[in-house]
Amino acid sequence: MAANITDLLSRAYVDPGFFTLMGKTAPEDINWVDAETLRKLNVLNRERVYQExxxxxxxxxxxxxxxxxxMFGIHRLTASCENGTLAFLSETGVSEARTALTADMSGEQIASEFEFRILAQGYRTPPAKHLTQGYEEDFVFSSFSLDEITLSALSTAQTMDVRLVRENGLFLGSKFDLRDGRLSELISDCSGIVGQHPSILGGKPDNEESLSPVYAASYLLAVSEASPKSPVAQGDLTLxxxxxxxxxxxxxxxxxxxxxxxxxxxAxxxxxxYFYGKTLSREELMDEKRTFAERWPVRQYTAQPEGMEIRCLESxxxxxxxxxxxxxxPERNKSASGVAWYGLGFDARTGLIVLEDGKSQKR
Structure with a gap:
């Protein structure tokens, strides 16, 4: 049984040490595990829910x-070897942001509106070769090939990002976990390319990958109906x-x-x-807030100072x-607690909330 559990955890990219930690707690006891420990064990992973x-x-x-x-759909990446040459096909799901991203745009317009970008363990690669793009049934399809230095970097990289990036910096896409070594094996068997550390690509690793895949789709949708605004900070504060x-x-x-x-x-x-995946009026939202407040009249919310992420754009x-x-x-004598990855999007002109989204883990 233990072997089956550790195998399942490993396949989900969770450190098997999590099972060891669980085993130290008696069945009748509760072990409070802090968020930092869960992150180190890869239990809390806000960038990817599941990968196969x-x-x-x-x-x-x-x-x-x-x-x-x-959280915002399915993303697929296929690498194929034929006659010693590797070809790639990316399928980026945009169903949750279709209105904001595509409107009435054709596949050709999407290709010109968004820059296609590959990162190897955070390092930006040279532009993809032979890139062709199209759009069909809530997916942007991108077929491409990569040069030898990029393939060499991907052979040793732990992650590979595939992104569609707008001019304002927001992007859609996914981070693929390469730690099982299968892409490295395919590159080696197909082309014989020797792996090198991704830093050979030069530059600095991109540290923005953790926020956008989770929130970009809903944030784009939330601000898409408003016209561009001139952001103005209050007093001496930055945005x-x-x-x-x-x-x-x-x-x-x-x-x-x-x-x-x-x-x-x-106020x-x-x-x-845009509230947890659906569009609500302020009145509808307040009805939900009142219901929650009546059920839980005593509440306390405190942001952890480490790991905060802030991104400001024109909108x-x-x-x-x-x-x-x-x-x-008190009335029901019930309590609950936990930790949540929680995001709020603020309109630039009014400072009002246009997006609320997140994911909670109960203790």
């Missing part, structure tokens, strides 16, 4: 199909500082007693916003962090 890598053999051609299922202050103030005021908290919440939100700012939360109902 499989080899296929079809008509003498060997292919590796990597499928990543994330990032102002957005962070709003984020922390929001958590503080949502932790107040119900009467004060609900009054404060109504925080845009007339219409607004996005702030995300791990938040420790506690809730209590």
């Amino acid at each position: 890598n499989d080899f296929n053999l079809n008509d003498g051609r060997m292919s590796l199909v990597m499928s990543s299922v994330g 990032e500082e102002e957005a962070l202050a709003r984020y922390l103030r929001y958590l503080e005021e949502w932790s107040l007693p119900n009467a004060e908290a609900l009054t404060a919440m109504e 925080f939100y845009f007339p219409e916003l 607004g700012c996005l702030v995300a962090a791990f938040v420790n939360w506690e809730a209590f109902s």
Whole structure:
């Protein structure tokens, strides 16, 4: 049984040490595991929910199909070897952001609107060769090949990012985990290229990959209906500082007693916003807030200072962090607590919230 569990954890890219940690706790006890430990063991992974890598053999051609299922759809990357040459096909799901990203654009327009970009362990690679793109049924298809130095870097890289990047910096795409060595094996067997560390590509690793795959789709959708605005910070604060202050103030005021908290919440939100995957009016959102507040009248939300991520563009700012939360109902004598990866998107002109999204883990 233990071997089956550790094998399952390994296939999910979770450190088997998590099972060892579980085994140290008696069945009748509760072991409180902090978020940092869960991150080190790869239990908390906000960039990718699930990934599966499989080899296929079809008509003498060997292919590796990597499928990543994330919060905003399915992304696939296929690497195929034929006659000593590697060819790639990327399928980027854009179903949750279709309105914001594509509108009435044709496949050719999508190709010109978004820059196709590959990263090897965070290092940006030279442009893909023989790139052709199209759009069909909520997927952007990109077929391409890569030069030898990029293949060499990917042979030793732990991750590979495939992105569609807009001029403003926001992107859609996925981070593929390469630690099982299958892509490296395919590159070596197909082309004989010797692997080199991704730093051979030059430059500095891109540190923005953790935020955008989770929130870019919904954030783009939330701000797409508003016209471009001129962001103006308040007083001497930068846009990032102002957005962070709003984020922390929001958590503080949502932790107040119900009467004060609900009054404060109504002043925080845009007339219409994107809320956990659906569009709501402010009135509809407040109905949900009241229901939650009545069920849990005592609440406390505190952002963890490490790992906060802030991104400001022309249309607004996005702030995300791990938040420790506690809730209590004196009437029901019930309590709950946990940690949530929680993001708020603020409109640049008004400072009001246009996006609320996240994922919670109960203790």
